[in-house]
Amino acid sequence: MPTAPRLFEPIALRGLSVRNRAWLAAMCQYSCEARDGMPGDWHLVHLGARAQGGFGLIITEASAVAPEGRISPQDAGIWNDEQAGAWARIVDFVHGQGAAIGVQLAHAGRKASTYRPFAGEPTGTVPAAEGGWQSVGPSTVAYPGLAEPAELDAAGIAEVVAAFAAGARRAMRAGFDTVEIHAAHGYLLHQFLSPLSNRRADAYGGDLAGRSRLIFEVIAAVREAVGDDVPVLVRISASEWVDGGFGIDEAVELSVLMQEAGVDLVDVSSGGNVPADIPVGPGYQVPLAGEIAAAGAAVGAVGLITSPQQAETLLVTGEADVVLLARAALREPSWPQRAAHELGLGWRAAPYPPQYTRGAW
Numbered sequence: 358m359p360t361a362p363r364l365f366e367p368i369a370l371r372g373l374s375v376r377n378r379a380w381l382a383a384m385c386q387y388s389c390e391a392r393d394g395m396p397g398d399w400h401l402v403h404l405g406a407r408a409q410g411g412f413g414l415i416i417t418e419a420s421a422v423a424p425e426g427r428i429s430p431q432d433a434g435i436w437n438d439e440q441a442g443a444w445a446r447i448v449d450f451v452h453g454q455g456a457a458i459g460v461q462l463a464h465a466g467r468k469a470s471t472y473r474p475f476a477g478e479p480t481g482t483v484p485a486a487e488g489g490w491q492s493v494g495p496s497t498v499a500y501p502g503l504a505e506p507a508e509l510d511a512a513g514i515a516e517v518v519a520a521f522a523a524g525a526r527r528a529m530r531a532g533f534d535t536v537e538i539h540a541a542h543g544y545l546l547h548q549f550l551s552p553l554s555n556r557r558a559d560a561y562g563g564d565l566a567g568r569s570r571l572i573f574e575v576i577a578a579v580r581e582a583v584g585d586d587v588p589v590l591v592r593i594s595a596s597e598w599v600d601g602g603f604g605i606d607e608a609v610e611l612s613v614l615m616q617e618a619g620v621d622l623v624d625v626s627s628g629g630n631v632p633a634d635i636p637v638g639p640g641y642q643v644p645l646a647g648e649i650a651a652a653g654a655a656v657g658a659v660g661l662i663t664s665p666q667q668a669e670t671l672l673v674t675g676e677a678d679v680v681l682l683a684r685a686a687l688r689e690p691s692w693p694q695r696a697a698h699e700l701g702l703g704w705r706a707a708p709y710p711p712q713y714t715r716g717a718w
Contacts, residue, residue, distance in 0.1 A: 394434025
């Protein structure tokens with residue numbers, strides 16, 4: 358009997374079994390039009406379609422753990438119980454399609470209170486008169502083109518940790534299978550990790566041990582909130598693509614320590630904290646994931662992974678344990694079903710809802 362493609366082998370993380378290794382990456386939708394952080398019909402259809410399309414794990418967009426942690430006023434949130442209840446409807450539908458679902462817990466830090474990146478809309482920081490707010494960060498170092506953040510003091514840092522834990526508890530009540538801590542793309546936890554944005558002289562700055570102190574406090578609080586059986590994922594930017602920034606050597610060290618601290622998989626991305634010339638191309642971030650995998654951490658690879666054979670190859674070679682699709686999934690919600698066909702998996706074993714088998718490849 359032929360062996361199933363690696364892409365369609367289940368993967369177990371703690372108490373969760375995911376049906377395949379083609380996962381939907383978190384992608385901001387900026388579509389909470391009432392500016393209340395409440396996910397609605399757009400989010401149900403967007404995420405539900407990818408669950409119908411065969412993805413193994415659906416990861417929500419960055420969902421703010423506090424109102425001031427939103428990137429834009431239209432971001433989704435999980436800072437109150439009403440939002441958790443709205444997420445529960447989406448979680449139930451995704452589960453009904455055979456997929457697992459995780460929420461990405463996020464805080465934008467100094468990149469908060471910005472206009473959403475839609476055509477025809479302004480750019481930069483949203484002023485208070487238009488519903489904007491004061492951003493915060495590890496230091497009073499602004500992202501180019503945005504307003505200067507306020508430096509978090511000890512009480513503010515403790516509030517951030519508590520907000521991540523509270524978001525994780527709400528996620529469990531909403532029925533999510535896992536949580537992903539967002540520590541990438543220049544948002545708050547990444548800002549603390551990077552010497553380019555973290556100029557602190559206290560216990561949260563300086564060497565990697567200091568700069569990573571906040572993320573380990575968040576990991577510990579989230580792990581306690583979700584319990585021992587729920588996987589905890591962390592997304593990191595493994596390179597800032599500039600000299601003097603957070604880079605792959607520190608990323609490898611961090612990833613090993615995170616695994617020891619109870620993180621089950623590192624979702625390896627890059628960039629976002631400072632402007633940089635990034636060598637974008639097919640699979641351009643896969644070598645970063647490969648280095649972290651070689652150090653013994655379980656990893657997900659993301660970044661212009663578009664073809665089924667490309668995804669299968671990086672899994673077979675051990676450069677990653679799962680692949681996460683973003684832009685390709687926007688173009689093609691049922692990418693896993695086509696991938697199954699191209700990799701030789703018969704339609705009866707492919708991830709089709711019964712209603713869609715007549716349209717099988």
